[in-house]
Amino acid sequence: MAAIELSGVVKHFGPIAAVNGLDLEVPEGICLGLLGPNGAGKSTTMRLLTGQAIADAGELRVLGHGLPSDSKAARLEMGVVPQLDNLDVDVTVEDNLAVYARLYRVEDVGAAVDRCLDLARLRDRRRDAVDELSGGMRRRLLLARGLVHEPRLVLLDEPTVGLDPQIRTEIWTLIGELKSRGTTILISTHYIEEAERLADEVAVMTHGKVISRGRPADLIAEHAGRQTAEVYAPPQRLAELRASVEAEGLKVRPAGPAIAIVGSERAAAGVVPEDAVVRAATLEDVFVLLTGEEAE
Numbered sequence: 001m002a003a004i005e006l007s008g009v010v011k012h013f014g015p016i017a018a019v020n021g022l023d024l025e026v027p028e029g030i031c032l033g034l035l036g037p038n039g040a041g042k043s044t045t046m047r048l049l050t051g052q053a054i055a056d057a058g059e060l061r062v063l064g065h066g067l068p069s070d071s072k073a074a075r076l077e078m079g080v081v082p083q084l085d086n087l088d089v090d091v092t093v094e095d096n097l098a099v100y101a102r103l104y105r106v107e108d109v110g111a112a113v114d115r116c117l118d119l120a121r122l123r124d125r126r127r128d129a130v131d132e133l134s135g136g137m138r139r140r141l142l143l144a145r146g147l148v149h150e151p152r153l154v155l156l157d158e159p160t161v162g163l164d165p166q167i168r169t170e171i172w173t174l175i176g177e178l179k180s181r182g183t184t185i186l187i188s189t190h191y192i193e194e195a196e197r198l199a200d201e202v203a204v205m206t207h208g209k210v211i212s213r214g215r216p217a218d219l220i221a222e223h224a225g226r227q228t229a230e231v232y233a234p235p236q237r238l239a240e241l242r243a244s245v246e247a248e249g250l251k252v253r254p255a256g257p258a259i260a261i262v263g264s265e266r267a268a269a270g271v272v273p274e275d276a277v278v279r280a281a282t283l284e285d286v287f288v289l290l291t292g293e294e295a296e
């Protein structure tokens with residue numbers, strides 16, 4: 001049994017198809033990165049999984065529980081870390097954890113709180129008010145709170161969006177520790193680097209469905225190739241070059257002020273200009289080719 005099994009899932013908001021025929025299977029024990037641009041339907045997918053939204057069509061199973069009929073049981077077995085900080089600022093760090101431990105019917109609340117304090121590295125701040133914590137500490141607490149009942153499955157919706165690079169790295173470390181314990185993780189992100197660092201497999205999502213899925217290295221080999229050649233030049237020359245390179249059957253993508261010739265190792269002699277900067281193909285090349293969006 002896979003931890004998450006979605007097939008043909010559809011969710012409309014009025015005329016908008018936020019999720020539009022989504023198939024997604026997440027086997028137990030992996031970290032799956034749901035990588036897609038803003039508006040792809042990632043958060044809606046997460047909300048369907050937690051029972052906060054009800055699908056219009058399709059089959060949804062989480063840890064063997066059918067949704068929405070069995071969503072309460074599913075919810076008790078999963079950990080959810082929201083994108084927005086909704087910690088209770090009126091109570092202490094340890095009480096934030098204790099409230100969730102009781103909500104999830106944890107037997108030994110004290111032990112669960114201590115475990116989470118260690119995980120979040122906040123043992124010496126346990127009696128402080130939440131609003132005395134730094135931004136990084138709050139994020140660590142938010143993550144630890146979602147793990148208070150030691151869930152087998154954790155949903156992380158854009159866990160580092162808008163955070164400073166240093167805090168982002170701290171959160172990645174915590175997620176890495178969770179991974180190494182064998183917890184199944186579904187993490188949505190629009191940051192390529194986050195997916196590259198954390199995900200065993202990536203599902204590229206756009207317009208409400210998954211359009212490609214695989215290990216990052218396999219996706220790169222399949223969609224990009226081995227090498228990418230970037231050319232920096234005035235717009236007129238780039239436009240001409242793009243046309244001639246595409247006429248040779250190669251893929252080209254924008255890359256800020258440059259264009260990137262993807263799979264340049266397959267180009268015939270003379271097609272890639274001599275002043276091109278050749279580098280290894282990346283997941284970013286794949287993301288931009290598949291979604292048509294410039295990466296962040």
Ligand SMILES: Nc1ncnc2c1ncn2[C@@H]1O[C@H](COP(=O)(O)OP(=O)(O)O)[C@@H](O)[C@H]1O
Nearest residue numbers: 013016018036037038039040041042043044045
């Ligand atoms: N509650 C809602 N009401 C109306 N439209 C929504 C609602 N939630 C999401 N949408 C729309 O559905 C699409 C997918 O949104 P979302 O799932 O939030 O994408 P993502 O998380 O990938 O950025 C977007 O076009 C968004 O505007």
Ligand SMILES: [Mg+2]
Nearest residue numbers: 042043044158
């Ligand atoms: Mg979102």
